[in-house]
Amino acid sequence: MMQVYESRAEPFEILLVEDNPGDVRLTREAFREAKVHVRLHVVSDGEEAMNFLRGKREQTDVRPDLILLDLNLPKKDGREVLAEIKEDPSLKSIPVVILATSAADEDIQRSYILHANCYITKPVDLDGLLHVIKSIDNFWLTVVTLPH
Amino acid sequence: MKTGLRAIPYLQWGFLATLAVFLTAAFIFYRGLSLLEKSEDKVVHTHEVLEHLQSIESESEAIESAYRGFALTGDEASLNGYREGVLLVARRESALGELTRDNPSQQRDLQALKALIDQKIRFADSIIELRRTSGLAAVSDQLRLRQGDELMSEIRGVIARMADEEHRLLHKRDAEAEHQSQRTKGLLILQAILCLAFALIVLSVRRSLTGIELAAARQIEEQFRTLVERVQDCAIFMIDPRGKVLTWNIGAERLIGYEADEIIGQDFLRFYPSDEGAPLNPHDYLRIAAGSGLFQTEGWRTRKDGSRFLADATITPSFDKAGNLLGFIKITRDITERKKAEQLLAQKVADLKRSNDELEQFAYVASHDLQEPLRMISSYTLLLAKRYKGRLDSDADDFISFAVDGTQRMKALIQALLLYSRTGTASPAASRISSDHALDEALGNLRSAVGGSGATITRDSLPEIAIEHSQLVQVFQNLVGNAIKYRGAAAPSVHISATRNAKEEWVFSVKDNGLGIEPQYLEKIFVIFQRLHARDEFEGTGIGLAICKKIVERQGGRIWAESEPGRGSTFYFALPEMEGQ
Numbered sequence: 001m002m003q004v005y006e007s008r009a010e011p012f013e014i015l016l017v018e019d020n021p022g023d024v025r026l027t028r029e030a031f032r033e034a035k036v037h038v039r040l041h042v043v044s045d046g047e048e049a050m051n052f053l054r055g056k057r058e059q060t061d062v063r064p065d066l067i068l069l070d071l072n073l074p075k076k077d078g079r080e081v082l083a084e085i086k087e088d089p090s091l092k093s094i095p096v097v098i099l100a101t102s103a104a105d106e107d108i109q110r111s112y113i114l115h116a117n118c119y120i121t122k123p124v125d126l127d128g129l130l131h132v133i134k135s136i137d138n139f140w141l142t143v144v145t146l147p148h
Numbered sequence: 149m150k151t152g153l154r155a156i157p158y159l160q161w162g163f164l165a166t167l168a169v170f171l172t173a174a175f176i177f178y179r180g181l182s183l184l185e186k187s188e189d190k191v192v193h194t195h196e197v198l199e200h201l202q203s204i205e206s207e208s209e210a211i212e213s214a215y216r217g218f219a220l221t222g223d224e225a226s227l228n229g230y231r232e233g234v235l236l237v238a239r240r241e242s243a244l245g246e247l248t249r250d251n252p253s254q255q256r257d258l259q260a261l262k263a264l265i266d267q268k269i270r271f272a273d274s275i276i277e278l279r280r281t282s283g284l285a286a287v288s289d290q291l292r293l294r295q296g297d298e299l300m301s302e303i304r305g306v307i308a309r310m311a312d313e314e315h316r317l318l319h320k321r322d323a324e325a326e327h328q329s330q331r332t333k334g335l336l337i338l339q340a341i342l343c344l345a346f347a348l349i350v351l352s353v354r355r356s357l358t359g360i361e362l363a364a365a366r367q368i369e370e371q372f373r374t375l376v377e378r379v380q381d382c383a384i385f386m387i388d389p390r391g392k393v394l395t396w397n398i399g400a401e402r403l404i405g406y407e408a409d410e411i412i413g414q415d416f417l418r419f420y421p422s423d424e425g426a427p428l429n430p431h432d433y434l435r436i437a438a439g440s441g442l443f444q445t446e447g448w449r450t451r452k453d454g455s456r457f458l459a460d461a462t463i464t465p466s467f468d469k470a471g472n473l474l475g476f477i478k479i480t481r482d483i484t485e486r487k488k489a490e491q492l493l494a495q496k497v498a499d500l501k502r503s504n505d506e507l508e509q510f511a512y513v514a515s516h517d518l519q520e521p522l523r524m525i526s527s528y529t530l531l532l533a534k535r536y537k538g539r540l541d542s543d544a545d546d547f548i549s550f551a552v553d554g555t556q557r558m559k560a561l562i563q564a565l566l567l568y569s570r571t572g573t574a575s576p577a578a579s580r581i582s583s584d585h586a587l588d589e590a591l592g593n594l595r596s597a598v599g600g601s602g603a604t605i606t607r608d609s610l611p612e613i614a615i616e617h618s619q620l621v622q623v624f625q626n627l628v629g630n631a632i633k634y635r636g637a638a639a640p641s642v643h644i645s646a647t648r649n650a651k652e653e654w655v656f657s658v659k660d661n662g663l664g665i666e667p668q669y670l671e672k673i674f675v676i677f678q679r680l681h682a683r684d685e686f687e688g689t690g691i692g693l694a695i696c697k698k699i700v701e702r703q704g705g706r707i708w709a710e711s712e713p714g715r716g717s718t719f720y721f722a723l724p725e726m727e728g729q
Binding site: 020023 | 520523524527528531559
């Protein structure tokens with residue numbers, strides 16, 4: 001039986017943890033073409049990420065529905081951020097999608113061991129990136145039911 | 149030693165001759181003995197014949213008296229002896245017949261004897277018959293009796309003749325036997341004399357040979373001494389068991405500096421630097437050499453002027469025939485230069501290795517790190533193209549186009565460079581794989597190219613070879629891919645085969661009917677990024693053949709091409725059959 005997906009009224013809150021402004025912009029542009037309405041919050045290092053999640057910054061910071069996390073970040077490294085999120089009882093239910101340039105086996109293994117929800121290697125070209133964002137959109141934001 | 153060596157065959161002949169003489173003597177002796185045996189037999193034979201003859205005579209006489217007795221007395225009892233006698237005579241006659249079989253005259257006489265005896269017996273029978281029928285008066289006829297006497301004396305005569313013949317024969321045989329034994333004795337004495345003569349010859353030859361040998365040996369020693377003297381680049385000298393220098397050659401003068409007259413008699417310890425922290429004392433070297441026959445060492449030596457050099461020295465002991473130690477022969481070579489060269493080489497090799505490693509790492513890191521900025525350029529120019537195509541003026545469209553095109557090519561180049569730097573970083577393969585399987589995989593990867601171009605691929609059966617599977621796949625894929633890509637008007641036809649050459653290599657070939665390559669470019673095509681065609685004619689980064697070359701050469705092989713422009717090309721690569729060559 002075909003499942004009917006409910007479309008949400010409010011936008012999805014996505015936290016993008018990425019230090020490369022070029023990649024940030026690309027991601028933003030890619031989501032523009034996405035079906036669902038998305039509000040993208042961007043932080044550029046690991047420390048800022050934790051502050052955001054712990055509500056230690058501005059009032060406008062909200063608890064995200066999904067986290068897109070790069071691994072190579074200044075200050076606090078992405079792997080540490082992942083570990084902290086998944087150890088924190090109040091945060092661990094948030095799905096974390098690792099979006100990293102590395103295709104190294106050890107990074108992939110390590111991320112899953114630290115309870116990343118999935119690992120995506122950032123594509124080298126634009127079309128690839130668009131495709132990935134579309135897939136994230138299709139899967140995590142359409143098919144999947146996210147926790148509240 | 150030449151004369152001495154030539155004399156050796158003579159000695160061998162001498163030995164063979166002696167042996168022949170001995171055998172001949174033995175043969176003569178044997179023959180003598182057997183002849184003696186034969187004459188003994190003959191003597192026995194003669195005696196037998198004589199005995200038989202004598203018996204026949206006495207039997208005949210017995211027969212004679214028997215029938216005469218009967219003739220007189222008429223007593224049948226006297227005839228017993230008669231009948232027995234007749235039988236005995238017959239037996240003797242046949243025995244004689246056997247014994248004298250080989251003697252024709254005896255046989256004739258025997259026949260005569262037989263005839264006479266038969267006659268006598270017939271006569272005796274007639275007398276007996278007459279006595280029986282007519283009585284004594286009939287037989288006492290004197291004439292009759294005399295006839296019997298005459299027969300008897302004839303018989304005796306024949307017997308005597310036969311006996312004489314036998315005696316004559318016996319005498320003849322005796323004479324022969326005597327003659328033979330004299331001859332045998334003579335031959336044996338001759339033998340003995342010959343052997344003695346030979347022994348004397350051999351002894352004298354040996355003595356003269358030893359003299360020749362000694363002279364030759366002395367001559368060689370002289371030549372050797374001169375040779376050693378003259379050697380210039382090795383120090384060769386003798387020292388006595390206590391280490392005093394006995395001889396000195398030109399090489400030693402040049403190498404160590406002392407002249408012969410100032411060093412002979414001096415202790416060899418002089419050549420060793422005093423502060424040398426060697427684990428062994430040079431005198432220990434001598435001891436070891438004397439024990440094991442050789443001592444070799446590398447170490448520093450001091451020259452007359454105090455300067456040092458690194459030496460390779462060998463000490464060999466020298467013994468006389470009785471096994472006493474005469475001294476030592478020391479051969480010393482200057483290896484300072486050689487050692488320096490070796491060290492330099494080792495250093496250069498290490499430098500080269502380090503440089504290579506750095507280069508590979510650099511290539512990898514550079515390509516890897518170049519990817520990120522490239523990604524930015526590429527993505528944003530594409531985004532520009534997508535977002536603003538047709539919305540700006542046509543110039544802007546062109547500019548964007550060129551920019552995008554450039555980034556695509558740069559991306560391809562960097563990826564190619566990355567692939568090249570990563571190729572063959574693993575150590576050369578140790579085990580053999582099937583090149584048929586590698587070709588299968590390569591052709592599988594090229595399926596769409598093959599199908600799209602209508603290419604015909606033919607192949608011979610390929611051997612097992614020591615190379616990593618994935619690398620051979622890459623080589624085949626590049627070569628066959630090129631064969632298809634650089635085709636002419638006709639549908640591409642590619643043939644892959646392999647033959648074994650005399651150098652224990654397998655030479656693979658990929659032959660096509662494509663565009664071909666001008667002879668002046670046949671080497672250039674293997675250089676990285678070198679291309680023969682414009683970008684818009686054929687796509688590609690110009691790295692395929694460079695990768696093939698890297699893979700093949702790393703495995704100890706080589707790669708080259710032959711071509712007829714307009715007709716086609718054949719690419720060859722040779723790989724050693726055995727690993728580790």
